[in-house]
Amino acid sequence: MHRLDTICVFCGSSDGNDQLITDAAKELGQTFAKHNITLVYGAAKIGVMGALAKSVLDASGKVIGIIPEFLKKKEVVHLGLTQLVTTENMHERKLKMHELSNGFIALPGGIGTLEELFEILTWLQLGLHTKPIGLLNCNGFYDDLMQLLETMVRKGFVTMENYELLLIDSTVEGLLQKMAAFKAPNIPHWLTKDRA
Numbered sequence: 773m774h775r776l777d778t779i780c781v782f783c784g785s786s787d788g789n790d791q792l793i794t795d796a797a798k799e800l801g802q803t804f805a806k807h808n809i810t811l812v813y814g815a816a817k818i819g820v821m822g823a824l825a826k827s828v829l830d831a832s833g834k835v836i837g838i839i840p841e842f843l844k845k846k847e848v849v850h851l852g853l854t855q856l857v858t859t860e861n862m863h864e865r866k867l868k869m870h871e872l873s874n875g876f877i878a879l880p881g882g883i884g885t886l887e888e889l890f891e892i893l894t895w896l897q898l899g900l901h902t903k904p905i906g907l908l909n910c911n912g913f914y915d916d917l918m919q920l921l922e923t924m925v926r927k928g929f930v931t932m933e934n935y936e937l938l939l940i941d942s943t944v945e946g947l948l949q950k951m952a953a954f955k956a957p958n959i960p961h962w963l964t965k966d967r968a
C-alpha cells in the first residue's frame with residue numbers, strides 16, 4: 773500500500789456554479805482530516821481552493837499552502853493555514869508541492885488546475901516520480917477530458933500504460949483507495965524503445 777499522509781490538491785480558484793463540486797471539495801477536506809492526511813495546496817482563500825482548505829481546518833486537520841510571492845500580493849492568500857510557504861515563482865512552487873506530497877488529486881477547476889495536473893502526470897510518465905495521481909470526476913465534470921484521453925490512446929499519442937497512470941473515480945473514498953493501491957510501473961514505458 774502507498775503511504776498517503778500528505779496529498780497535494782489542484783482545484784479551481786473560482787467557485788464555479790455546481791454546488792455538487794463545492795460539496796465534493798468539502799467532503800474531501802473532511803476525509804483528509806479524518807484520516808490525518810495533510811493538505812498541500814495553492815494557499816488561496818477563494819473558490820474551490822478556499823472551500824477545501826476551510827473544510828480541512830474546520831475539522832481540525834492540517835493545511836500547508838504554497839504560494840509564489842506575486843500571487844500573495846493579490847490579497848487572496850489564506851492567512852489562517854497551519855503553514856504558509858512563499859516561493860519565488862510558479863516553478864519553485866510546483867517543485868515544493870511535489871517535494872512535500874506523496875500523492876496528488878485534481879478536483880474540478882480551470883486552466884491552472886489542468887496545467888498542474890498534466891505537469892505532475894508528465895513527470896510520472898517520465899519516471900521522475902512514482903506517486904499516485906487521482907482525478908475526482910465529480911458529477912461528470914471530467915467526462916469530456918476522459919474522452920479526449922481515450923482519443924489520444926486510439927490515435928496513438930498516449931500508450932494504454934500511460935493512460936492508466938491517471939486514477940479516476942467519482943467518489944472520494946473510491947479515489948483514495950485506488951491511490952493507496954497504486955504501484956508505478958518499474959520502467960517508465962515512455963523510455964523504452966518499443967513504446968508505441
Ligand code: AMP
Nearest residue numbers: 782783784785814816881882883884885
Ligand atoms: P484555475 O484552475 O485556473 O482556477 O487555477 C487554479 C490553480 O492555479 C490552483 O491549483 C492554484 O495553484 C493556482 N492559482 C490560480 N489562481 C490562484 C490564486 N489566486 N491564488 C493562489 N493560487 C492560484
